[in-house]
Amino acid sequence: MSETVINARWIAPVDGRRRWLENHAVVVRQGRIAAILPRDDAARAHPDAEVVDRPHHLLIPGLINAHTHAAMNLMRGVANDLPLMPWLQEHIWPLEGQFMSQAFVADGTDLAMAEMIRGGTTCFNDMYFFPDVAADRVDRAGMRAGIGMILIDFPTVWAANPDEYLDKGLAVRDEWRHHERIVTPFAPHAPYTVSDGPLTKMRTYADEMDVRVHMHVHETAHEVNNAVEQHGQRPLARLDALGLLTPNLLAVHMTQLTDAEIERCAAAGVHVIHSPESNLKLASGLAPVQRLRDAGVNVALGTDGAASNNDLDMIGEMRTAALIGKIAGDDAAAVSADAALEMATIAGARALGIADETGSIEVGKAADLAAVDLSALETRPVFDPIAALVYSASREQVTDTWVAGRALMRDRRLTTLDLDDVMQRTDAWADKLAAFAAAQTKS
Template sequence: MPRITLVQPRWLLQIESRNVLTGHALVMQDDRIAAILPQADAHTAWPDAAVVNLPDHALMPGLVNLHAHSAMTLLRGYADDLALMTWLNEHIWPAEGKHVSDEFVYDGTQLAIAEMIRGGTTCANDMYFHHGAVARAAIASGFRIMVGCSILEFPTPYASGADAYIQKALACIDEFRGEPLVGFTLAPHAPYTVSDATFGRVITLADELGIGIHCHIHETQDEIAGSLKEHGVRPLERLAGLGLLSGQLVAAHMVHMTDAEIALVAKRGVHIAHNPASNLKLASGFARVTDQLTAGINVGIGTDGAASNNKLDMFAELRLAALLAKGQSGNPEALPAWQALEMATLGGARALGWDDRIGTLEAGKAADMIAVDLSALGTQPCFDPVSHLVYALDRQQVSHVWINGELQLADGELTRIKLPQVAARARHWQQRIAG
């Protein structure tokens, strides 16, 4: 017998239609959304269904974190207030070289997933090493994840060079084929760490496998200056010549773009992962998000890693993205609340090629959804729930989270992940890393 649950919020946000429904129920059948209809009709059609009443809550799709390095939660606060290349070369990469392992990645990814679920994130587009450990942590946690298989030219304890990274990626993709909540991308780290030949192999393999590509691009001015010196062109021009710019690509950051580059990215259908907090913390700059959206580029929102943010709080990123767009453009109407919510839900789903299953609340889609309690003092009075979700909300107001129909957070408490165990592992790694 199918398991039927009627979820009855005060407000129901479908996202793409920009409708806020009241007096409606979402009918969940096992792992799917079966229907959205008036509550009285739902009770008539399914009189014996379980009922979840959410009288002061907004129900909406789960947030999609479009750029994350989940395992780096174990390096949260390890090296702060530094420029990107100093941060990477002198602190992060040496620490990773010493400590990163399957165990490190599993523990760090599960810590990140616990934090993300508690903040309303139901899916993440990850990029890191030890891809199998990332997948296993997500499967054990019931979390939806796109595992980005990092590829670089230089050796690390994980792999000896580009060929070895690619072979490990292919083996991992085969190992987890068919897992319902796990997908894979090839993730060449950045133009300054990947050769033309390796980019060519990545493009060919991604085409053959029918998977996406995830890459840091145009994050800093130094990156662009380095490309001009080494290749004689800006990174995007080089990557366009190699054939990388397509709808398969999720380009993280894309902070420094000319008008011509924005037009090119829009024409090629590239997706952008905007990371406002990380861009600010590393002083990378201010992405031209308003211009990107106006050009028709699909832009999602990411947190980046906890080592450069320092939290995986998508609601905080939503607010920051909307405010930065207004301040940068001088237009208070830039990036309104509805559009910010679309970026963090449907925009991320589209970028991952998963918009047929997540990103909106529609019949037939997976039941990846969150309930947010708007009865708290900081969200009173409530004239407009959409406004509060972007400008006023604290992530602790997320009360319920369902992923693929499974209740992962109930009244603010994790149901599957054992928080004391996750916290104990974080303390274990703190002691090891601190020496």
């Protein structure tokens, strides 16, 4: 029976019991964690196993990026220093209208996955067009993902109307529902782009199938104020009236919240996905993360798309979440390093409904892991490896990434994606998008 023993200086299980273990090993068998033992005990008990020594590394659960638009990596930096609605309406939507295709999504998703793997991310939760194509790329690359069944009122190259979005999304679900690494939540874009009828129909499906719903909610004050003007109520109240505030809802951003709304989300079991760097860049606001956590709300972490971040760096996202969480909470103890790591791992797994499978280093779970070299000058000395990870480390210090025991990166070398090929395809798209943007500027 093939086994691998991964030796590490530190292991952060994120299991709610131990902050870290020192000089321990994780034993991997058939893609799952078979044992967690002191290093010498693992060597004696598994003498024939392949051994991966990482003597200066912190081994963590694979990071879970709980909110992405992966293919938007091809639009990284295309429009900067703008608020959300001008950014969307004047730049992103016109580009999508011109270039959106199966090839765009395939190449953009590969670019995003290469970046995420190199940063220790093993799972991402996506919301974008052509989810069938994205699922195929995930399958090929070996990552784990939530592939959203996108829903929006207006026509796109993917679907002409809400009924077609739902039909095509459900077809994607049927195709991938038994895949061991892919789940398929519904992905209605936002309250301001999806009307009551489609949301009600989708909610019925979600309730019947017990499927997650991944949606931008309360992203900006402008969104909330417009909703009050148009509907006479705030977006969360409208979603509540439609029966959508349940443990299946993954509410992304949530920067504009009253105490009563926080209490309602906690009572309903809503998951919140925090995207701090995108919120900062678009000046959308600060989510009250510590207040949400104190109320008992599960808060996970996501980067948003690289067009508004401009990266998919979950280590950087942890640092930003911890730092601005202290400002938002007016408390230096708010959103600790441990809390940030939890948000980037097991909280994301809980949000996606896959916490029994991944999100922590525990016997029986899938071996979704990342090794971070803390021997660099920039992370020395190491008094607390979790604090070193969150406050000092960079994604370039990730050396190895495994999903279900399979090395997707070993010693900084991608094993399932051809880096040169990904970059060549990216450069070809960059030329096309740049030419279009230049022509738009002249006209």
